[in-house]
Amino acid sequence: MGLELYLDLLSQPCRAVYIFAKKNDIAFELRMVDLIKGQHLSDAFAQVNPLKKVPALKDGDFTLTESVAILLYLTRKYKLPDHWYPQDLQARARVDEYLAWQHTTLRRSCLRALWHKMMFPVFLGEPVSPQTLAATLAELDVTLQLLEDKFLQNKAFLTGPHISLADLVAITELMHPVGAGCQVFEGRPKLATWRQRVEAAVGEDLFREAHEVILKAKDLPPADPTIKQKLMPWVLAMIR
């Protein structure tokens, strides 16, 4: 059995791993774990990842979770082009710095934007107060500004002249609020041109393919009560 990737393209970190593997022609078996159906909460999936999260990687007997760890593992194992995660000490530190920063900032903002603006009201049928939504969107705004001012600045990509893991992780995050109808790139020309560069570097077809699910998420039919009951604790814990 070769490499297996347990993914749902609804999830931002899954998209990053998917794009990365495909872009670099890494052969893998895709194991879909349908989050909306709660498959990640099943006993079967707990055998793969007891933490019940995606993405997860299985390489023979070796199982690995956490998207950043997976991306770095793939980079090293398949000896991929240097620009993804440079050998140069300082260039690499910049990628590490972004990957660490984004966990509690962009990741959190984008996730909350998707759920507060769209998934709660549309999919789960749970109203979100205007104050909560406003606070979430304001936080997203602040984070986007930091992304531009502290990381992108006047460079072509987040950590230098070439695309790296940082850009892949960032762009897949930003598509979350886009899926919810947020105007992430409008009024932000620097970010918009960076996005175009990232899409071009990744390949527009692959980018589109990876984002089909999130861009159609607003058309998801409302969850039936059983599913909703099953998913609620997980959702609430996830977006805290």
Place this chain on the structure above:
Amino acid sequence: MGLELFLDLLSQPSRAVYIFAKKNGIPLELRTVDLIKGQHKSKEFLQINSLGKLPTLKDGDFILTESSAILIYLSCKYQTPDHWYPSDLQARARVHEYLGWHADCIRGTFGVPLWVQVLGPLIGVQVPEEKVERNRTAIDQALQWLEDKFLGDRPFLAGQQPVALGYELFEGRPRLAAWRGQVEAFLGAELCQEAHSIILSILEQVAKKTLPTPSPEAYLAMLLRIARIP
């Protein structure tokens, strides 16, 4: 000018970098930036790190933030013993896996007791009991995962914050307690004591009312942080 490290031992990630550098004999000029006084939001410090966060490393013109990035940078630059950041593909992946999980489940969560018991009251804010309870549950759950899933690896040392604040983290968790003992023995009791002296004496400082007054800039940042407690 050699390597400079801007830190406050009140902060968990600052402690990790401090302990790592000291343990490995990495020459650093330490620059204390007092979080409670709000020095991390001062104009001077924001010139160095516009995010106003600690720890921050300055290596000549190269400025680096984020403790895990700093730790990896130091371990590579100073070629520290392999076990800290193994070159083996799978062993290294495990370290990154832990660091990723830690960012989600330990970082924000384990800092909350300090906000509840010390920093909130310092600016006259009381965190609702409901949130305190929720945090206790989250800490419990994280410790369970730490024990069940991650024990056996050698991740960089996390903080000891909740312990300092009376949370009996290691009671009823013999494996975690044994692990803690091993980590402390490896690092050396003196170094651990030194790195944790501030956080371990924080309640005493509260009782004696010797904590500094937060600056207006710090006050605002603190309010925002407390609001984010789930």
